[in-house]
Amino acid sequence: MTVLTDLTVAQIRDGVRDGAFSAREVAEAFNAAVAGAKALNAYIVETPDHALAAADAADKARGEGALKPLSGVPIGMKDLFATAGVQTTAASHMLEGFVPPYDATVAAKLFEAGAGMLGKLNLDQFAMGSSNETSYFGNVVSPWRRNDGGNAALAPGGSSGGSSAAIAARLCPAATGTDTGGSIRQPAAFTGISGIKPTYGRCSRWGIVAFASSLDQAGPMARDVRDCAILLETMSGFDPKDATSLDLPVPNWEKLLSADLTGKKIGIPKEYRVEGMPAEIEALWEKGIALVKDAGAEVVSVSLPHTSYALATYYIIAPAEASSNLARYDGVRYGLRDLPDGANLQDMYAATRAEGFGPEVKRRILIGTYVLSAGYYDAYYTKAQRVRALIARDFEQAFEQCDLLLTPTAPSAAFALGEKNADPLAMYLNDVFTVPASLAGLPAMSVPAGLDEKGLPLGLQIIGRPLDEQGVLDAGLAIEQRAGFAARPEQWW
Amino acid sequence: MSVDAATVRKIASLARIAATEAEVEAMVPELNNILGFIEQLSEVDTTGVEPLAAVIPNHLRLREDKVTDGGIREKVLQNAPQAEHGFFAVPKVIE
Numbered sequence: 001m002t003v004l005t006d007l008t009v010a011q012i013r014d015g016v017r018d019g020a021f022s023a024r025e026v027a028e029a030f031n032a033a034v035a036g037a038k039a040l041n042a043y044i045v046e047t048p049d050h051a052l053a054a055a056d057a058a059d060k061a062r063g064e065g066a067l068k069p070l071s072g073v074p075i076g077m078k079d080l081f082a083t084a085g086v087q088t089t090a091a092s093h094m095l096e097g098f099v100p101p102y103d104a105t106v107a108a109k110l111f112e113a114g115a116g117m118l119g120k121l122n123l124d125q126f127a128m129g130s131s132n133e134t135s136y137f138g139n140v141v142s143p144w145r146r147n148d149g150g151n152a153a154l155a156p157g158g159s160s161g162g163s164s165a166a167i168a169a170r171l172c173p174a175a176t177g178t179d180t181g182g183s184i185r186q187p188a189a190f191t192g193i194s195g196i197k198p199t200y201g202r203c204s205r206w207g208i209v210a211f212a213s214s215l216d217q218a219g220p221m222a223r224d225v226r227d228c229a230i231l232l233e234t235m236s237g238f239d240p241k242d243a244t245s246l247d248l249p250v251p252n253w254e255k256l257l258s259a260d261l262t263g264k265k266i267g268i269p270k271e272y273r274v275e276g277m278p279a280e281i282e283a284l285w286e287k288g289i290a291l292v293k294d295a296g297a298e299v300v301s302v303s304l305p306h307t308s309y310a311l312a313t314y315y316i317i318a319p320a321e322a323s324s325n326l327a328r329y330d331g332v333r334y335g336l337r338d339l340p341d342g343a344n345l346q347d348m349y350a351a352t353r354a355e356g357f358g359p360e361v362k363r364r365i366l367i368g369t370y371v372l373s374a375g376y377y378d379a380y381y382t383k384a385q386r387v388r389a390l391i392a393r394d395f396e397q398a399f400e401q402c403d404l405l406l407t408p409t410a411p412s413a414a415f416a417l418g419e420k421n422a423d424p425l426a427m428y429l430n431d432v433f434t435v436p437a438s439l440a441g442l443p444a445m446s447v448p449a450g451l452d453e454k455g456l457p458l459g460l461q462i463i464g465r466p467l468d469e470q471g472v473l474d475a476g477l478a479i480e481q482r483a484g485f486a487a488r489p490e491q492w493w
Numbered sequence: 494m495s496v497d498a499a500t501v502r503k504i505a506s507l508a509r510i511a512a513t514e515a516e517v518e519a520m521v522p523e524l525n526n527i528l529g530f531i532e533q534l535s536e537v538d539t540t541g542v543e544p545l546a547a548v549i550p551n552h553l554r555l556r557e558d559k560v561t562d563g564g565i566r567e568k569v570l571q572n573a574p575q576a577e578h579g580f581f582a583v584p585k586v587i588e
Contacts, residue, residue: 101568200548214548243553312531323508330509332581337574345586346509354511362510366520367527369508370496380531385544387537392545425526441548466549 004029005170009073009227010254012173016058016072023062023072027055027116030074034118034171039493042156042166043119044079044137045087054116061114068114069234076166076175079120080127080159081107081218082207086117090209091125091135094335094356104207105239106176106218113234118172121162125358126326127183127211130430132161133421134360142191142414143169143489147455152416154456157187163221164191168489174222174231178208180215181314182409182434185446188221189409189459192448192487194476195221196228199467200441201246204239212321213244215314215438225447225476229253232469248467256470259478262296266475267402271307272433274411280452281408288406288449288460288479295478300402304394309387310436315428316371316384317439322361323368329356363424392440399465404475407433409446409459437463447476448485457487495525 004026007015016023031048051074058071082088082100089095103111111117125134132140132155142156142165156165160177164187167175177184179197188195196219203218210216220231233253239245268289273282289299331337331352338351357365371380398405411432420427437444443466446459460479464472496504501520505512512520570576575583 098572101565101571201551240554240556244547244551246549246551247554306537309534309537312534315527316531316534327509331574332583334572335574339584343584345584347511348584349509350506350511353509357510363520363523363527365508365510366501366504366524370500370504370524370528371531373504373507380534382544383534383539384531385546386539386542387534389542389545390537390539392548424523425530428530439548 005033007173008223009173009230012073013070016062017067019062023055023058024052026072027051027074030118030172037169037171037493040141040143040165040169040171041138042122042140042162042169042171043076044089044091044122044162046119047086047117050086051116051118054111054114058114069230070110071114073114073174074116074118074172075110076119076121076163076172077107077117078123078160078163078176078178080123080178080209081176083107083117083120086120088120088209089136090127091123091137092356092358092361093136094329096136096336098335102207105204105241106235107207109234109237110176121166121175123162124159126209126322126361127159127178127180128322128360128364129158130182130186130427131155131415131417131420132158133417134358136358139417140165141417143493144191144414144456145489145492154414155190155417157190157414159183160187160221164188164193167191167193167221167223169493174220174227176218176235177221178216178218179438180211180318181438182431184219184221185434185444185459185461186410186431188446189448189457190414192457192485193221193223194225194228194445194447194480195219196232196445196469196472197438197443198232198236198469199246199443201244202236202469204242204245206239206241210325212318213325214321215318225473225480226254226257228445229257229473251470253470253473257477258474259481260296261292261475261478264297264404264471264475265402266292266297266299267302267398267405268299269302269304269307269398269405269407271304272407274432277411281411281458284450284458284460285408291479291482292406292475294482302398302401302405304398304436306387306390306394307436310391310439311428311432313384313387313391313439314435315367316380317388319364319368320372320381321368323365323372326361326365329353360424388439391436395440395442403465404471405463406475407461407463409433409461413452413454413456413458433461442466443469443472445472445476447479449479449483450485451487455487496521496528
């Protein structure tokens with residue numbers, strides 16, 4: 001008998017279309033899985049009725065021969081996307097109870113394509129974190145466990161850790177994510193799933209709670225590359241409400257998928273061989289190189305000389321933009337208000353923001369405020385934007401010699417919850433391989449390619465030229481097919 | 494460059510975030526640690542490099558100068574902590 005929660009997006013779509021099962025059966029199976037997995041804390045809000053309503057609409061549409069691209073497919077929605085009538089918090093106390101009267105454009109597109117919503121997925125507060133330990137609603141626990149007999153609770157990655165954990169645990173077949181410095185790719189790698197951050201501007205940012213506007217980009221997370229292609233097609237496209245959204249046609253990525261990399265040159269950036277990189281990450285990378293060669297690609301060595309400056313650049317630009325974006329949370333128009341006795345307006349702002357933001361968010365706002373303050377703006381912010389130009393130029397020059405880049409996604413497998421949160425800087429270093437592509441606005445994806453010695457998933461990252469999502473997805477598919485990654489977490493929750 | 498407690502208090506005030514003395518003291522080494530890390534950018538020669546403003550070339554679009562939205566006061570106010578007479582209400586700012 002088919003276990004409906006084990007099906008991919010493509011299998012659900014096709015099965016509903018062919019009458020193998022009804023959309024309602026699928027929605028009920030996932031609703032039950034979500035309800036039975038509280039121990040993972042992946043969902044902040046569950047919306048079983050939304051999933052059922054979309055399923056019933058799908059079953060009706062099938063009868064009328066009017067199926068849509070995602071009819072019958074229930075998904076998880078990162079709680080950074082505004083959803084009409086459903087609480088949207090960005091995992092913060094500041095927005096607890098906030099119920100938007102509108103849908104984010106990406107959410108609206110998914111719903112219009114027939115998708116139902118299983119619930120709002122937990123994340124790092126305001127998408128700031130790499131482990132899901134900064135959520136106001138408690139951290140997400142990865143469904144994975146080390147095979148060493150210890151039962152250490154592991155980080156599902158961040159910030160899209162609710163999305164990654166829910167997909168790996170079969171609490172949804174796919175979910176939305178957002179990526180500012182690696183928030184789709186690193187959690188995908190930690191949980192053995194796939195995720196793609198498209199070219200900056202492919203997906204509208206309208207209605208997504210803003211973190212760092214020149215970096216934030218939505219993308220899909222799913223169990224395989226095909227599903228990522230299917231969802232990305234729906235999520236992408238021009239939106240007049242977002243001035244940075246690209247006015248370009250959306251290719252038919254799924255239909256054009258090809259695991260044949262003949263004629264492709266894949267660059268291996270030598271600067272990504274960082275000091276102290278674990279041998280198993282090195283071995284995974286070598287395995288990836290062998291896999292793409294087997295798929296017909298030619299592998300070349302390339303140089304991205306400013307790689308080592310990417311993290312420092314990111315930790316100036318992202319907090320600077322965050323301090324500006326998060327200035328809107330002042331207790332006046334929406335969200336929390338803390339009004340101490342006898343307080344004036346300024347006191348109210350300060351009290352509200354002290355109460356509503358968690359420690360990591362405050363830390364980043366303060367860093368951002370500092371680097372943008374009089375006397376330091378040029379020394380920090382302008383300097384970082386200049387280095388950012390050099391990082392982007394490195395990629396441009398590398399892409400004169402190759403079509404795609406192949407790197408590890410993260411410098412380690414998932415770490416235990418609590419292991420790194422005493423030192424913010426150690427946590428930041430986890431994004432060392434994902435941040436450079438974000439700074440350059442490039443499409444990049446993570447696909448699972450192996451396990452470490454403790455049985456935890458490891459991911460490989462493919463980075464492409466601007467707008468070459470097809471090339472990225474194709475290389476992802478080639479690795480996926482050849483790596484044969486079939487591991488899944490054993491159910492303990 | 495390193496920040497001291499007075500600087501942290503000033504930044505917190507600019508950021509409109511109330512901070513207790515204990516929080517300020519705790520923040521001093523944390524911010525210095527991060528600022529020390531990002532200080533490494535000073536060793537990069539950026540002479541003649543224009544700051545990157547947009548990662549993907551895109552021109553700023555202007556829309557027609559006409560009202561496309563509006564008449565949704567209730568929706569605008571529905572999440573307000575305090576709304577009165579169709580306005581956002583705040584503590585008195587003028588005596």
